[in-house]
Amino acid sequence: MKKINITFILFFSMALWLSGMNRTPENIYSGYGYVAGVDNINSVVINPANLYVVNNDEIYITFSRPFLFHSVAFGFPLGTDFYLGMAFVAATNNFHQYRAGFNMLNSEYIKLGLTTGLDREIQSRGSDRVGVALSPGLTVLLISSEDIDFNLTLGVNYKNLMRYNNFKSTTNFTKNNIDMGLRSELFIKDLFVNLGANYFSGDLKYSTSVEYLVLNELNIGLGIRENDVVFGFTINFLNNFMAFGYEKKNYSLSYCVSLNNMLVMRTEKAARKKVRHVKPVSRSVLNKQKQLLDEGLKLYKEKQYEEAKQTWQKLIRMAPSTDYAKEARNYIQKVNNILRSFNE
Secondary structure (H helix, E strand, C coil): CHHHHHHHHHHHCCCCCCCCCCCCHHHHHHHHHHHHCCCCCCHHHHCHHHHHHCCCCEEEEEECCCCCEEEEEEEEEECCCEEEEEEEEEEECCEEEEEEEEEEEECCCEEEEEEEEEEEECCCCCCCEEEEEEEEEEEEEEEEECCCCEEEEEEEEEECCEEECCCCCCHHHCCCEEEEEEEEEECCCCEEEEEEEEEECCEEEEEEEEEEEECCCEEEEEEEECCEEEEEEEEEECCEEEEEEEECCEEEEEEEEEHHHHHHHHHHHHHHCCCCCCCCCCHHHHHHHHHHHHHHHHHHHCCCHHHHHHHHHHHHHHCCCCHHHHHHHHHHHHHHHHHHHHCC
């Protein structure tokens, strides 16, 4: 916990700049193709179909300039098959977004999701204007071959497909805006190529990038977006990550922390201090966790990764501080790395 607090202080003190609604570091160095590969809670605004890949309860916070808040996204599972994400984005001083998204279909090849919420145009005089927006997302696994390390995924996010508002000065944020992307692993394990495009107000923009996952802990990216060179990296540690992106002489930094991990750390710390109000886990719960751990391992060996992951998530929610839960989290991290390599 101490390390996480130190990390937060360090990141909060650094400058970052996010130009636009979805310009997270990963979104910058991956380009528009990120719509097919987003794998964290920020998918609620980038592509809600990809909420299915979120592992634990997460909170994703970004800042634009030191200590100047830009956005926050968080979420939690709804059972074992669905995930609810929520986000607040302060796009400009006078325009804010409030969003809720959830995945609707999670089949082997097709994922569907939907984001809806409010837009708020802040007025210097008079009442603020409020609008409603609805944005569907789609992810399709077109090709997948583990033998030759090749896969191809299509992602689409149709932002503001349906909307109602009477805005005047911020209409550019609420028009139809479509992100389209292809993400592929090309014959070399953990090497990805992203091709993407954005259609907005009759203007079509393109991007391309290359990413490489180093030791499952460091992801680096380099590409061209709107005729500008972009690059960045993401560092993963204990289901948490920090990302950095560079574009047009602007720096972007974000941090994501797993709330489940923080809860477990607090529980374990309290147990070490023998705090009386910490309720012990019953033997029946431990037996059930062991059963679920074994069921997940069986599914894992049969390469049924999604089913294994869901089984271990159920185990963790029963009692997050047990040894079985710790072991399950380690296996989930392995599954996430596998899914990133051929299922993004």
